[in-house]
Each structure stands twice: as C-alpha cells, then as structure tokens.
Amino acid sequence: MIYYNMNTVVRVCCYFLLSIFSLSWVSAQSKVIDEVVAVVGDNAILHSDIENQYQNALMEGVNHTGDLKCYIFEEQLLSKLLLNQAELDSVEVNENEVVNQVDQRINYFINQIGDKEKLEEYFNKTLLQIKREQMEMVRSQMLTQTMKRQITGNIKVTPAEIRNYYKSIPEDSLPMIPTQLEVQKIVIYPEIEQTEIDNVKKKLRDFQKQINEGRDFATLAVLYSEDQGSAARGGELGWMPRAALVPEFASVAFNLQSNTKVSKIVETEYGYHIIQLIDRKGERLNCRHILIKPKVSAEARKAAQARLDSIRGFIMDGTLSFEEAALRFSDDKDTRTNGGLMVNPETGTSKFEISKVPVAVNKALVGLKEGDVSNSFFLMDERKGKESYSLAKLKSKSEPHKANLKYDYQLLKSMLEDEKRTRTFDEWVEEKQSETYISIQGLWEGCEFKYKNWIKE
Numbered sequence: 010m011i012y013y014n015m016n017t018v019v020r021v022c023c024y025f026l027l028s029i030f031s032l033s034w035v036s037a038q039s040k041v042i043d044e045v046v047a048v049v050g051d052n053a054i055l056h057s058d059i060e061n062q063y064q065n066a067l068m069e070g071v072n073h074t075g076d077l078k079c080y081i082f083e084e085q086l087l088s089k090l091l092l093n094q095a096e097l098d099s100v101e102v103n104e105n106e107v108v109n110q111v112d113q114r115i116n117y118f119i120n121q122i123g124d125k126e127k128l129e130e131y132f133n134k135t136l137l138q139i140k141r142e143q144m145e146m147v148r149s150q151m152l153t154q155t156m157k158r159q160i161t162g163n164i165k166v167t168p169a170e171i172r173n174y175y176k177s178i179p180e181d182s183l184p185m186i187p188t189q190l191e192v193q194k195i196v197i198y199p200e201i202e203q204t205e206i207d208n209v210k211k212k213l214r215d216f217q218k219q220i221n222e223g224r225d226f227a228t229l230a231v232l233y234s235e236d237q238g239s240a241a242r243g244g245e246l247g248w249m250p251r252a253a254l255v256p257e258f259a260s261v262a263f264n265l266q267s268n269t270k271v272s273k274i275v276e277t278e279y280g281y282h283i284i285q286l287i288d289r290k291g292e293r294l295n296c297r298h299i300l301i302k303p304k305v306s307a308e309a310r311k312a313a314q315a316r317l318d319s320i321r322g323f324i325m326d327g328t329l330s331f332e333e334a335a336l337r338f339s340d341d342k343d344t345r346t347n348g349g350l351m352v353n354p355e356t357g358t359s360k361f362e363i364s365k366v367p368v369a370v371n372k373a374l375v376g377l378k379e380g381d382v383s384n385s386f387f388l389m390d391e392r393k394g395k396e397s398y399s400l401a402k403l404k405s406k407s408e409p410h411k412a413n414l415k416y417d418y419q420l421l422k423s424m425l426e427d428e429k430r431t432r433t434f435d436e437w438v439e440e441k442q443s444e445t446y447i448s449i450q451g452l453w454e455g456c457e458f459k460y461k462n463w464i465k466e
Contacts, residue, residue, distance in 0.1 A: 046450045047086060050093030054085045079456035086449075086463055090441055091153040100159070102151040105292070109250045110151075111143045112293065116247030124242070160437050161430040166422060174425045175414055183411040186420070189360045191404040192370060193331055193349035196341035196388065196397050197317050199309035209281050209301045213274050216299060217283060220271045226285045226297055235280065235394075236300040244285075244297035251292050258282060262296050263289070279393055305396050313398045317385035321400055324382055331382060331402045340397070350404065358419060359404075370401050377403045435460070 047054040062081045066073075073080055094100075115136070122128050125136055132139060166174075216233070220226050227243025234240040251259045257277045265272055265286040272284040280302035287295040320338050323329040329337070335349035344351060351370075353361050363371065373383040381403055388399040407416050414421065442462040454464055 046453065047082075047089075048446070048448045049086060049089035050445050050447075051096070052089040052092050054082075054089060058085055076456060079453070079458070082453055082456065083458050083460070083463070086447075087438065087460075088149070088153050090438065090445060091156045092149060093445060094441060095152045095156040098156070098159075100152060100155055102148060102155060105250070107144060107148050107151060109253075109293065110147050111140055112248035112250075113253075114143055114147070115140060119247065120238075120242075157434065161433050164426050164429045164433065166425050166429065171418065171422050171425055172414065174428075175412075175421050180411070183413075184420075185409065186407070186412055186417055187362050187409050189362060189407045190366060190374070191359045191406075192351045192361065192366060192374065193335065193402040193404050194341065194344060194351060194370065194388075195317070195320060195331070195335050195339045195349050195400045196344075196390075197313045197320075197338070197399070198340045198395060198397050199305045199313040201303040202306055202309065205303045205306070206281075209303050210274055212301055213281055213283050213299070217271050217274075220283075220285070226271065226299075230297055230299045233301070234299040235302050236298065239298070244299055245287065246296055246298065248293050248295045255279070258284070258298075262286065262294060263292075265289075265296070278395075302394065310396070310398070314385050317398050317400055321382060321385065324400075331400075349402070370399070373399075373401045374403050379403055379405055 043055050043057045045053045046056050046059065059078060059082055062085075063078055066077060066081065071077065118139075119125055119128055122131060128139065129136055212233075216229050219229065227245070230240055230244030234244050236244070239246055251263060254262065255277045258275055261272050261275045262284050265284065267286060267289075269286060272282075272286075275282045275284065280300050282298045282300050285297045287297060289295075316338075320329075320334050324331050324334055332348035335345050339345035339349060341349070350359050351361070352359055353365060355365065366374070367388070369386060369388045373386045377383060383401040383403075385398050385400055388397045389395075390397055410416065412420055438460050439462060442460065447463060447465065449464055
C-alpha cells in the first residue's frame with residue numbers, strides 16, 4: 010500500500026519468476042549435461058541457457074511460427090553481442106539499482122510463493138544463493154538494455170519525415186484506431202472527522218503499548234493492519250529503497266534504530282502507520298508496519314458531493330473554467346496542475362480506449378458530448394484505497410478510424426521512430442557480426458536466423 014505503482018516491475022518480476030521456476034524444472038526433470046554451444050567475443054552460451062528459456066517459453070504458451078529453440082538461441086547471441094560491446098565500451102550500471110531491482114524481484118517471488126522458507130525449500134537454495142543468481146541476471150540485463158539505448162537512443166524524426174512516412178503507408182496497411190477519449194477530472198476527498206482520527210491514533214497507541222510490553226508486532230499486523238499487501242506477512246514490506254516509499258514514511262523508517270521496538274505514529278496519504286525496523290543496509294531497509302485508515306462518515310460524503318456540485322455550478326455558469334477549477338479545488342495531485350487531464354499509465358499519453366477508462370468515470374461519461382461536464386459521482390482511488398467524489402469532463406472523443414495525421418500524429422511519430430530504431434539496430438548487428446569473434450556449435454548451423462552472418466564461412 011505504501012509504495013508507488015510498480016506495474017512494469019511486476020510484469021518483469023512475473024517473467025523472471027517463471028524463468029526461475031523453469032530453471033528448477035529443467036534441473037530436476039531434464040538433467041541437462043551442460044556444455045558451451047557458442048562463444049561471442051569473451052561470452053559463452055551454455056546448453057542450459059537455451060533449455061531453461063525454452064522450458065520457460067513452453068510454460069508461457071509462446072506461439073512461434075519457426076523453430077522456437079533457434080529463435081531463443083539467436084536472442085542469446087544478440088544478448089552476448091551487446092554484452093561484449095558493453096565491455097569494450099566500459100559501459101557500467103548503477104550497482105544500487107541492480108540491488109534494488111533484485112530486492113523487488115525477491116519480494117515479489119516471496120509474495121507469490123508464500124514466505125522465504127518456502128522459496129528456499131522450493132529451490133533447495135538459501136535466499137542468499139537465489140539473490141546472487143538474480144544479481145548476475147539483472148546486471149547482464151541492465152547492461153544490454155543500456156547498450157541498446159546507446160545504439161538507438163538518439164533517434165529523432167522531423168514533421169516532414171512523419172508526413173512522408175504517412176504518405177508512404179498503403180491505405181489498406183494503416184492501423185485501425187478504436188474509439189479514444191481524453192478525460193479531465195476534479196477530485197474531492199471527503200474530510201475525515203477529528204474524532205475518527207483520534208480513534209485511529211488511540212488504537213495505534215494501544216498497539217505501541219502492547220508491543221513495548223512484549224507482544225509480537227507481526228501478530229498484531231496480521232490481525233489488524235489494513236494494508237492487504239503486507240498484513241498476511243506480518244506487515245513485512247521486504248527490502249525497499251528510500252525512493253520507493255512515500256516521503257513521510259521513509260523519513261521515520263530510515264531514522265529508526267535497531268533497538269527501537271516500534272516507531273511513533275506516522276501519517277501518510279494512505280492513513281496512519283506504526284513501523285518496526287527489521288534491518289537496514291545503507292539506503293535500503295526492510296521493515297514491518299501496521300496501517301489503519303480513518304473511516305469516512307456519511308455526513309462527510311454528503312459534504313464532499315455538495316462541494317463538487319457547487320464547483321460544477323461555477324463551471325457551468327462560466328465563473329470558472331474546468332481547468333481553473335481543477336487547479337484551485339482538486340485534491341488529485343497527479344492531475345490538478347494540468348487542468349485535471351488524466352494520463353494513460355500504459356501509454357504515457359492522454360488518450361484512452363474506452364475499456365481502459367476507470368469504470369466509474371466511464372459511467373459518468375455516458376451520453377456526454379465533447380466539452381460536457383458530468384454530474385458529481387463516487388470514485389474509489391484504487392492506489393490509495395481512499396474514497397473520493399469527482400467531476401469528469403469529456404475533452405475529446407474520436408470515433409473508430411484509420412490512423413491519420415490530424416488525430417494520430419503522435420502514434421505515427423512513434424511508429425516511425427520504432428522503425429528507425431529497428432533499422433539502426435539491425436545495421437549495428439550486421440556491422441558487429443563482422444568485427445566480433447563468433448563460434449557456434451555445428452548443431453545450430455541449420456537454424457534460419459534473422460541475422461544471416463552469425464555463422465562465418
């Protein structure tokens with residue numbers, strides 16, 4: 010509950026969790042005898058590298074039209090080619106970032122499998138051994154990503170190039186764009202009554218007293234913490250860098266001493282917490298917490314909705330524009346400074362397909378035309394787990410259409426940039442294939458590779 014949205018990290022973690030599961034499966038079931046099947050520069054590719062990724066792909070249901078093992082083998086060759094160049098160019102990665110990413114992955118693995126003991130039992134390895142394996146994997150991945158960004162990172166396109174690119178695409182090859190919306194919102198959080206805040210603090214002070222008298226913090230967290238993500242683990246968050254924690258929480262957690270049984274009460278945007286330090290290493294720590302959220306009264310809900318109705322009145326009679334009202338009154342820190350405009354977290358743009366708009370917002374927009382403002386409606390802030398009320402304005406709506414310059418300039422720009430990045434990378438690969446020592450076991454010579462010069466005459 011108290012760390013920032015990490016969807017991208019979670020998706021990466023899912024991949025690596027499956028990778029580790031497949032590694033265990035291969036070791037137990039296939040008993041692969043390891044051998045070097047290729048060398049790129051100073052980097053070897055092992056038979057087990059291919060088999061592990063192959064089993065992982067089968068588990069994920071990867072559908073590849075050609076020979077899947079040949080495809081995986083070529084991906085390994087590309088990775089080693091990038092690593093070789095990274096070594097030649099003395100490319101480095103931030104070791105703190107490596108450690109932080111490994112910690113996040115290990116935390117995710119533990120969440121999926123239950124606890125640290127089960128993770129160690131499953132792999133028949135200590136947590137330290139698992140972390141060491143992950144460190145090497147993450148470091149290599151970050152090096153290849155950094156190297157690839159250096160190769161393709163300076164791609165720029167001009168408006169003239171975008172227009173010419175659009176004209177070059179045959180009519181029947183232009184992508185179909187579904188209905189897309191741009192939405193602005195004003196959000197009001199109902200005020201929490203002081204008596205409710207006092208009740209929450211009283212409950213947490215009672216927990217502090219019990220903990221200081223010897224009661225187990227983790228037991229209280231399981232029973233009473235309202236952070237669903239950590240309560241089942243006794244409130245334990247796992248290893249976290251300072252930047253992954255909201256500032257108020259981090260400030261207190263990082264100042265705790267090892268002999269402190271429990272922190273003072275901490276207020277954040279999520280509610281009220283007490284914290285217990287488990288361990289700290291520099292700018293990373295592992296701690297437990299108990300979160301209690303103040304409850305909103307019926308009167309506070311009515312007051313919030315009434316306030317929004319008044320704001321809507323100012324907008325409708327022209328006293329304030331929607332953008333001005335968002336800046337002056339909205340409690341949503343993420344949108345109020347840009348006129349309430351919502352940003353699609355998947356694309357980084359302001360355009361949403363209808364299915365990607367939050368359900369409550371979507372319902373409020375039914376029947377609205379461009380420029381219309383909805384009535385006030387209830388909106389649950391899923392990230393913070395907080396109740397709110399909102400107004401929504403339909404800024405724009407595009408009907409399904411083939412991509413064009415008027416409505417889809419940014420999409421066409423991204424398509425052209427992607428195409429140029431691919432072409433630049435392909436040219437780099439072909440150049441490096443001719444310059445780099447590459448040796449491939451004869452077994453793989455029958456593969457149909459995308460890049461033709463892996464096997465030298």
